[in-house]
Amino acid sequence: MATFATLVVLGLLWGGVYLLMAEGLNLIYGVMKVVNLAHGDFIVLGGLLALTLFGRYGLSPVVAFPLAAALLFVIGAAVQGGVLERILLAKPEGELRTLLATFGLSYVVANTSFLIWGSQFQSIPFLQSAFAVGPIAVPQGLLACSLLAAALAVAVHAWLRHTAVGRAVRATAQSALGAAACGLNVRRLRIVTFALGAAMAGGAGALVIALVPFQTSSGGDLTVQAFTLIALGGLGSYLGAWLAAELLGITEVMAQYYLGSDAAAAVIYLVFIAVLVFRPQGLLGRTMRI
Amino acid sequence: MSAARAARPRFLSDRAQFALQAALLGVLAASGLLIAGQGNGYAAQLVFNVALSVLLATGWNVIGGMTGYVSFGQVSFFGLGAYAAAIGVLHLALPWPIAALLATAAATSLAVPLGLIMLRLNGIFFALGMFGLARILQIAANGLNITGGPMGTTVPAAEGPAFPAAVTVVIAAAAAGVVAALMRTRLGLRLMAIRDDPVAAEAAGVNVWLAKVAAFCIGAGFAAIGGALYVWNIGYLDPSSAFAGTIELQTVLMVLAGGIGTVWGPVGGGILMSLLGTVLWARFPMEQQIVLGALTMLIAVALPGGLMSLLPRRGWMARPPIWGPPREASEGTLLPAVRVAVADTPGPVLVCRNLGKRFGGVAAVDGVDLEVAPGEVLAVIGPNGAGKSTLFNLLSGFAVPSTGEVEFAGCKIANIRPYVLARRGVARTFQTSRLFPTLSVWENVLLAAISRHRRKAHAVAAATELLERMGLREDWARLPQGLPPGRRRLLEIARALALEPSVLLLDEAMAGMTGPEIAQVHQVLRAAAARGCAIVAIEHVLPAIAPLAARVQVLDFGRTIAEGAPAEVLHDPTVIAAYLGTDMAGTEFAHA
Known part of the structure; x- marks a missing residue:
C-alpha cells in the first residue's frame, strides 16, 4: 500500500513536470491552431543550455531557467516572424505547410544541438535528495519542478485573463479576423505567442534536465508526449491539460514500476493513439476557450 | 469526331501524353540499370539509394499526396517490411525473393486494420498518430529477441549492390507506373476528390472509407517492399535504422520538393534529393540533416507545390485529364437523367x-x-x-x-x-458550394457519374451530356475556381444530377x-x-x-x-x- 501511495504521489508530481513541458505547445495551439513539431527540440535545447551553464559556470537550473527561456523567446520570435508568418493560415493547405515547416525545423534544431552537445544522454545533478512524508519519499527536485509548473500555469493563465496583451492574444485565438478588425496587430501577437510558447519550452527543459537525462534526439518523443497531453486535455484547454498531465504522470509511473521502462515508453504512444481515436474531443468534452 | 479534334489542339491527346511519360520513365530506369551494371560498386550503391528513395517517396505520395493524409510515420511499413523479410530469411530459411514478397504481403495486410484505426484521424492527428505508430513498432522491435533486440542482427545479403540496385530500379519504375495508371482510374479520381473535400466526395457517392484504406495499403505496400530491399542490400537490421526518423524526413522532403500529389514529383524529388543527400553526407556528414531540415522549411514556405508547380498545368508531364475530353454528344446517345x-x-x-x-x-x-x-x-x-x-x-x-x-x-x-x-x-x-478545387470541371462531374455507372462508356456519356446541358462543355478542362460564381453553382447541380437521382x-x-x-x-x-x-x-x-x-x-x-x-x-x-x-x-x- 505504501508503494502504491508513493507511486501515486510520484505520478502526481511527474504530472506537474509533464504539464510544464506541454504548456508552451498548448499556448501556441490555443492561439494559432498550429502544432509546433519542434517543441520537443526546443525543450531539449533549453535543457542542454542549462547543462552548459551548470558545467561552465556552476549555475543552478533555477538560474538557467530564465536564461534558457530568454534564448528560446528570441528563437521562437525569429521562427514565427521570419518563417511561419510567410505561410497564410487562411488557405486550406496552410495548416499542412506549417506542419511540414516545423517538421523541418525540428531536424534543424535537433541536429544543431547535436553539433554542439553530441549525442550522449546528459543530465544535471540538482536537488537529488528526498524528504520523507510519512512512509512516502518525495524527491526534492521533482517537487520543485512540479511547484514551478503549477506557478507557471497560474501565471500564464493570469496573464491571458488579466492583462491587455493577454486579452488581445485570446481575442486573436477566437477570431484573428475579428481581432484585426478591432485594430490589433495580429501578426505581432502571433509572434509574441509563438515566442512565449518557445520560451516556456526552453525554461521547462532547463528544469527537467535535472530530473531526466536528455539526448539531442529526445525531441520527437517529447513533442509527442506534450501533444498527447494537450490532445487528452482538449486542445487549448488549461484545466483539461492539467488533468491530463496528472493522469499521464500516474500512468507513466505505474507503467515504469510494474511493466519496466521499455513498456512505459510504449504506453505513452498507446495512450496517445487511443486518445486520438476514441476521445478526440479530450477529457473534458468540448474544447474550452482559453 | 471533327469537333472533338477541334477541341483538342491545345493539349496533347492523353494517350500521347501517357506514351511520352512512359518513355521518360523507361529512359530513367534504363540509365539506372546501365550505371548499376557498370561494375562500379560505389555507383551501383548510389543507384540503389536513388531508386529506393523514389520507391519510398512514391509510396508516401499515394496516401500523403493523392489522398491528402500526410503521414510522419510511413516508415512504420518500411520497418515492418524489413523485419518481416529478415525473419523470413533468418528463421524460415526462405529465399530472398519469396521472403520479400511475403513481407510485402504481410505488411500490406497489416495496413488494413491499422488503416481502419489511424484513418479515423485526419490532419495533424493522423500525421502524429503515424509518428506514434512508428515509435511503438520500434519499441516492439527492441523487445524482439529473434532479431537481436535493440542491437539488431546481420542477415544474409546480396553479393554486391549491383543486383539489388537493378531490382530496385525496376520496382521503383513499376511503382511510379502503377501510380500514373492509378491516377487514371476510378480509385485515383476518388482519392483526389477525398483529398479536396471528403464531405463532398461522400455526397457524390464515394465510399470514402474504402478508398482511403485502399490508398493506405498501396502506400504501405510500396514502403514494405522498400524495407525488404533495404535489408537484402545492406545485410543488417536494427530497430533504430528500420524505423528511422531520418528516412521519414527524407521521404517527406523528396515528395515536397518534387511536387506533392503528382506522379513525377516523387520521382524527380526522389532522384534530386537523394543525390543531394549523398553529396551532403560525403562532404558534411554532421550538417546533412540540418541542411535537409532547412530545405524542408524553405520549400514548405516558398514553393509548396514543389518543382512540378513550375511546369505548365497542362504540359506533357502533368496529369492528363481522367477519361477526358468529353465525347461528342449526339441526341441519340443521351441517357435518361x-x-x-x-x-x-x-x-x-x-x-x-x-x-x-x-x-x-x-x-x-x-x-x-x-x-x-x-x-x-x-x-x-x-x-x-x-x-x-x-x-x-x-x-x-x-x-x-x-x-x-x-x-x-x-x-x-x-x-x-x-x-x-x-x-x-x-x-x-x-x-456554400463544395467543388473539388484540384479536379477539372469535367472530373468534378465524372466523379459522380462513376458512382452511378459501372461502365466507363456510360459514365463518360452521362458526364458529357450534363456538361452540354449546363453549357459547361467549353470549360471542361478548367478548374472550378476559374469559373464565375453562377457557373460554379451550375457545375455543382450537374455533379448532383450525374448521380441520376x-x-x-x-x-x-x-x-x-x-x-x-x-x-x-x-x-x-x-x-x-x-x-x-x-x-x-x-x-x-x-x-x-x-x-x-x-x-x-x-x-x-x-x-x-x-x-x-x-x-x-x-x-x-x-x-x-x-x-x-x-x-x-x-x-x-x-x-x-
Whole structure:
C-alpha cells in the first residue's frame, strides 16, 4: 500500500513536470491552431543550455531557467516572424505547410544541438535528495519542478485573463479576423505567442534536465508526449491539460514500476493513439476557450 | 469526331501524353540499370539509394499526396517490411525473393486494420498518430529477441549492390507506373476528390472509407517492399535504422520538393534529393540533416507545390485529364437523367415524419413533416437560422435525427451512410458550394457519374451530356475556381444530377446566379422533374424557385409554419411575420 501511495504521489508530481513541458505547445495551439513539431527540440535545447551553464559556470537550473527561456523567446520570435508568418493560415493547405515547416525545423534544431552537445544522454545533478512524508519519499527536485509548473500555469493563465496583451492574444485565438478588425496587430501577437510558447519550452527543459537525462534526439518523443497531453486535455484547454498531465504522470509511473521502462515508453504512444481515436474531443468534452 | 479534334489542339491527346511519360520513365530506369551494371560498386550503391528513395517517396505520395493524409510515420511499413523479410530469411530459411514478397504481403495486410484505426484521424492527428505508430513498432522491435533486440542482427545479403540496385530500379519504375495508371482510374479520381473535400466526395457517392484504406495499403505496400530491399542490400537490421526518423524526413522532403500529389514529383524529388543527400553526407556528414531540415522549411514556405508547380498545368508531364475530353454528344446517345425504376413507384418517394435534430439545448429542426412525390418540385423557404440546411443534412444522411425518421423509396434511411444514399438516388448540393478545387470541371462531374455507372462508356456519356446541358462543355478542362460564381453553382447541380437521382436536394443552389443562368437551371430541373425526379429546393427567397414549385413549405425556428401553393403562402400573415419579425411591428424601428 505504501508503494502504491508513493507511486501515486510520484505520478502526481511527474504530472506537474509533464504539464510544464506541454504548456508552451498548448499556448501556441490555443492561439494559432498550429502544432509546433519542434517543441520537443526546443525543450531539449533549453535543457542542454542549462547543462552548459551548470558545467561552465556552476549555475543552478533555477538560474538557467530564465536564461534558457530568454534564448528560446528570441528563437521562437525569429521562427514565427521570419518563417511561419510567410505561410497564410487562411488557405486550406496552410495548416499542412506549417506542419511540414516545423517538421523541418525540428531536424534543424535537433541536429544543431547535436553539433554542439553530441549525442550522449546528459543530465544535471540538482536537488537529488528526498524528504520523507510519512512512509512516502518525495524527491526534492521533482517537487520543485512540479511547484514551478503549477506557478507557471497560474501565471500564464493570469496573464491571458488579466492583462491587455493577454486579452488581445485570446481575442486573436477566437477570431484573428475579428481581432484585426478591432485594430490589433495580429501578426505581432502571433509572434509574441509563438515566442512565449518557445520560451516556456526552453525554461521547462532547463528544469527537467535535472530530473531526466536528455539526448539531442529526445525531441520527437517529447513533442509527442506534450501533444498527447494537450490532445487528452482538449486542445487549448488549461484545466483539461492539467488533468491530463496528472493522469499521464500516474500512468507513466505505474507503467515504469510494474511493466519496466521499455513498456512505459510504449504506453505513452498507446495512450496517445487511443486518445486520438476514441476521445478526440479530450477529457473534458468540448474544447474550452482559453 | 471533327469537333472533338477541334477541341483538342491545345493539349496533347492523353494517350500521347501517357506514351511520352512512359518513355521518360523507361529512359530513367534504363540509365539506372546501365550505371548499376557498370561494375562500379560505389555507383551501383548510389543507384540503389536513388531508386529506393523514389520507391519510398512514391509510396508516401499515394496516401500523403493523392489522398491528402500526410503521414510522419510511413516508415512504420518500411520497418515492418524489413523485419518481416529478415525473419523470413533468418528463421524460415526462405529465399530472398519469396521472403520479400511475403513481407510485402504481410505488411500490406497489416495496413488494413491499422488503416481502419489511424484513418479515423485526419490532419495533424493522423500525421502524429503515424509518428506514434512508428515509435511503438520500434519499441516492439527492441523487445524482439529473434532479431537481436535493440542491437539488431546481420542477415544474409546480396553479393554486391549491383543486383539489388537493378531490382530496385525496376520496382521503383513499376511503382511510379502503377501510380500514373492509378491516377487514371476510378480509385485515383476518388482519392483526389477525398483529398479536396471528403464531405463532398461522400455526397457524390464515394465510399470514402474504402478508398482511403485502399490508398493506405498501396502506400504501405510500396514502403514494405522498400524495407525488404533495404535489408537484402545492406545485410543488417536494427530497430533504430528500420524505423528511422531520418528516412521519414527524407521521404517527406523528396515528395515536397518534387511536387506533392503528382506522379513525377516523387520521382524527380526522389532522384534530386537523394543525390543531394549523398553529396551532403560525403562532404558534411554532421550538417546533412540540418541542411535537409532547412530545405524542408524553405520549400514548405516558398514553393509548396514543389518543382512540378513550375511546369505548365497542362504540359506533357502533368496529369492528363481522367477519361477526358468529353465525347461528342449526339441526341441519340443521351441517357435518361433520372432512373425510371424509382420514378415508377406510386406515392411519395421521400417522406419524413416528426423529424427533429437538437444541438445541445437548441432544436435546429423540431418535428418537421415533409413529403415529396416523384416529379414534384417542393420549395422549402425560411429566414436565416430556420433549420433548412440541418433538414437537408438529415434527409441526405449527413446527420442523424434526434427524433423521427426519414423514408426514401419506402425504406428507412437510419444508419445508411451518405454515399450509399447518394448511389441509391438521393443527390444534394451544399449551401456554400463544395467543388473539388484540384479536379477539372469535367472530373468534378465524372466523379459522380462513376458512382452511378459501372461502365466507363456510360459514365463518360452521362458526364458529357450534363456538361452540354449546363453549357459547361467549353470549360471542361478548367478548374472550378476559374469559373464565375453562377457557373460554379451550375457545375455543382450537374455533379448532383450525374448521380441520376430520384430525389434532388438543392441547398440555395440559385444564390448568386444571373438571370440567364437561373433560366438554364429551371430548364434542366424541369426536364429532370418531367422524368420523375423529385426536387426539394431550399431557397432563402421564393422568386428563384417559385416558377417551378407546385408547393412551398415554410420553416421557422425548426418548425413548419406554413405550407401550400406559392401564391397563398406568400400572403400568409405568419410567413410575413417570420420574415419581417413581429416584435418590430408597431415599434419605432418599424417606422424608421
